[in-house]
Amino acid sequence: MTGASDVLSISAPLPWQAEAWSKLQRQFAADRLPHAILLAGPQGVGKARLALALARFLLCSQPVDGLNCGKCHACDLSGGTNHGDFRWLEPEEKSRVIKVDQVRELVEFTNRTAALGLRKVVVLAPAEAMNASAANALLKSLEEPASETYLILVCHRLQGLPATVRSRCQMLRFGVPAAAQSLPWLEGLAGAGERSRQLLDFAGGRPLLAAQLHAQGGVEQLALIRSALQGLFHGIGNATELNAALANIPLEQLLQHLGTALQAELRLLDQRQVVTPAARAGFGLLDEVVGLQRAVDQGSNPNRQVLVDALLARIQQELGEGGLGAKIHPAPGGAVL
Numbered sequence: 001m002t003g004a005s006d007v008l009s010i011s012a013p014l015p016w017q018a019e020a021w022s023k024l025q026r027q028f029a030a031d032r033l034p035h036a037i038l039l040a041g042p043q044g045v046g047k048a049r050l051a052l053a054l055a056r057f058l059l060c061s062q063p064v065d066g067l068n069c070g071k072c073h074a075c076d077l078s079g080g081t082n083h084g085d086f087r088w089l090e091p092e093e094k095s096r097v098i099k100v101d102q103v104r105e106l107v108e109f110t111n112r113t114a115a116l117g118l119r120k121v122v123v124l125a126p127a128e129a130m131n132a133s134a135a136n137a138l139l140k141s142l143e144e145p146a147s148e149t150y151l152i153l154v155c156h157r158l159q160g161l162p163a164t165v166r167s168r169c170q171m172l173r174f175g176v177p178a179a180a181q182s183l184p185w186l187e188g189l190a191g192a193g194e195r196s197r198q199l200l201d202f203a204g205g206r207p208l209l210a211a212q213l214h215a216q217g218g219v220e221q222l223a224l225i226r227s228a229l230q231g232l233f234h235g236i237g238n239a240t241e242l243n244a245a246l247a248n249i250p251l252e253q254l255l256q257h258l259g260t261a262l263q264a265e266l267r268l269l270d271q272r273q274v275v276t277p278a279a280r281a282g283f284g285l286l287d288e289v290v291g292l293q294r295a296v297d298q299g300s301n302p303n304r305q306v307l308v309d310a311l312l313a314r315i316q317q318e319l320g321e322g323g324l325g326a327k328i329h330p331a332p333g334g335a336v337l
């Protein structure tokens with residue numbers, strides 16, 4: 001979803017990125033665009049899109065209104081994978097890691113003269129996929145950037161990036177955009193109405209993730225999973241049935257659903273409810289899910305079934321008998337635990 005292939009002739013930033021984009025444009029116009037730019041924020045909010053738009057703008061020989069023109073030779077090439085001055089570095093197939101050899105090749109590339117004579121641009125996505133030696137190999141390029149060379153680092157997890165790398169970049173942070181901005185964009189892809197709203201909800205407000213869910217289809221299946229998870233949190237679900245419903249979902253997505261559903265549940269709690277033991281158990285579970293997501297992200301490959309069984313059993317056990325809702329929300333006339 002983030003590669004440099006399959007793009008339109010003009011790459012524009014997304015509607016909710018206008019502010020960041022105009023900052024970059026102002027810096028560029030003043031000839032003060034930093035050579036290392038770090039785009040940080042949760043996955044699925046469009047950082048890679050912005051990286052692509054900026055890269056193609058910098059490579060274009062005659063940008064129009066602050067965007068790549070979409071017509072010149074450079075734009076032809078930067079829309080595919082054949083631009084000699086453009087590298088999009090991501091983990092090689094089947095690997096989750098950007099390796100030191102990839103970065104060494106990249107450093108060599110940055111030291112060469114631009115083939116088309118304008119600029120060179122490198123995008124690392126996600127930058128935290130670099131292992132320690134890869135990050136080390138990159139440091140020198142960040143410290144003493146080659147002339148007319150721009151490094152754009154896309155980062156979903158800042159804590160996964162060494163401070164030595166972070167501190168050498170200008171950082172732009174991106175949060176989850178307001179639905180008022182992302183929903184119209186999503187509706188352009190998935191159609192107006194309830195479906196887009198639902199997709200955005202499933203994606204925890206992250207529009208690119210919502211678009212991906214839309215492209216994969218099966219929003220109905222997602223709705224089933226979500227309501228089954230909610231049932232489990234409220235002690236009315238059945239872990240075995242849920243387990244069966246989840247059988248065909250990749251672990252990464254499953255953890256994603258679990259995290260988002262749990263977050264949505266916990267977000268409903270008020271100040272008093274948030275300190276109850278059941279709520280604490282809920283937050284503990286969320287921490288655990290996030291930790292698992294990170295581990296899987298970094299290439300850990302746990303036994304899926306064992307993990308899912310254990311997680312669902314824990315939800316039932318800790319939030320169990322009556323579930324999160326019943327434990328936290330007082331029964332009519334009853335006291336809050």
Ligand SMILES: [Zn+2]
Binds near residue numbers: 072
């Ligand atoms: Zn152009």
